[in-house]
Amino acid sequence: MSRQQLASIVSNTPVTGAGAGTGVSATQPGVEPGHFLMILQCPEVAARAQPGQFVHVRCSPYHDPLLRRPLSVADVSDDRTRLSLLVREVGKGTAILARTAVGSALDILGPLGRGYTLDVGKDDREFVLVAGGYGVAPIHFAARRLRGMRGRLGRPRLSVFLGAATAERLVFAGRLKRLADDLHLVTEDGSVGHQGLVTDPLARYLETSMAHRLEGQVARVLACGPMGMMAEVARLCEHHGMPCEVSLENWMGCGVGACLGCVVPARGTDAADAFRPIEQGRMAQEEESVLDGHRYLRVCTDGPVFEARDIAWEAMR
């Protein structure tokens, strides 16, 4: 089945943050552009979508803006016929999407990429979910799916850390409140929750978790947010020896692995190490290899969800 489908827009509404009631609406002129929740009727894509996967959305039937926009799936309806996309209006493409009318057909390609690992192992007691800004979209979908899963030790505990710059940007806080056993809200300006970065309470939590609880209690840390946040989550998890998966974002061309435009540097093996075994012997008399620097991974097909330890965070720009 083709991954390219026409989805029907069921609803397309502004989403307010945890700061709702502060008197600002995302649609008011002069107000910072906000977030929109777009619900699409599209059983072909919805039935197959897994948390962490994305759809590549064509914003306009014309060629300006030219490229599709990769948007993480934020939710799938229980009957698996509808999917939700959380759109943050950041430029022309997303501005067009935010204004696309209910009932219109939207050309989407998906579900694409590799999602989060959501199996609950027999000793798994807890998942820790960390989201920054609109990175909350796949984290919300993951929380929804995990809520329905059970392991040998019963339903795993969900600890969720949600951060944003301001209360207005702290979207899905209410939804996560209902899904999480433990929700930590963080804003940089302190307008809601802890003041600081989402990784501050996370660092304390992981420290405590490792010091006072059973080894191996936390099955996995799942994260999505700005690059700096995810690099710090990756560092913390590595420090505590905790498995961590991150969902990365990048400009994309094709979305299906063909154009190699959306790559990130891989850690551990540089390009020469990765290829030398393949080429040994056969290449003995050939020209000297030009390999240097990093080996690269495609966000669209090798990810967007990666094991945090597979990424060369220090080489990310």
Place this chain on the structure above:
Amino acid sequence: MSPERPNLAVDLGPLPLKNPVMAASGTFGFGQEYAEEMDVSKLGAVVVKGTTLTPWPGNAPPRIVETAGGMLNAIGLQNDGVHAFIEGKLPWLREHGATVIVNVCGARVQEYQRVCEILDQVEGVAALEINASCPNIAAGGMSFGTRCPALEELVSVCRQATRLPMLVKLSPNVTDIVELGLTAVEAGADALSLVNTLRGMAIDAETRRPVLANVVGGLSGPAIKPVALRMVYELRRELEAPIVGMGGIMIATDAIEFLLAGANAVGVGTASFVNPQAMLDIIAGMEDYLVRHEMTDVGQLVGSLEV
């Protein structure tokens, strides 16, 4: 009653194609990436990603950025090398009935030569496309395609290295496309592909930095179509050899414009990112156009521009 369908088959010199629409190198991977959307046997040809003798890691990211009516890329010819292509990618293309053209690149003439020699011995490769136009690598690529003596040497050496039909892909980043096109044909090219991307750049004013890590990249998409059309037109006036026209073809009308300007076939690139079915839509649209204009053969369109 169904009318007689017009003939879409074309010959690029020694290379017969079932229709004139081919996937442009670097934009369609190795075909398999689009397996769920596309029957590759329906295409005139699949020109695979630029292939070098040894694996190349490619440039650091960011590698692409959207611009007005187009996009810039600086992939840097990331590929796993010709041996990995033959073992890992070619079998799938053969099984699925694709007409395979391999885009050949290197940092030195000798590398192009070796890749040509190796592919010459392989079953299932229909033709080679010599990449004398990649703008995004430190050595090779475009450095061969902007000066006549260098282009002549490269094409001559490759001609000696293979009996396969050989296309040469030219760069638009030149003052006179005609002299380079004539040079390539005189040195042994069976056909010319043009154009590769136009060198360009994007700047982030807030950070005061170039957007691409490579600073400069290659511009593709609708933004470059007028330039590409003009170059095909200029070459056609001076040259008999077959031309594969490309640059910003998004829909059938764009492709037909290239044929009118003098191209015998067309390459579709960036359009596949926007619409994975673009090439099939273009083939269907081309057929409809011929029916509508009461033409029986797509060749009737070639160079039929009325100036």
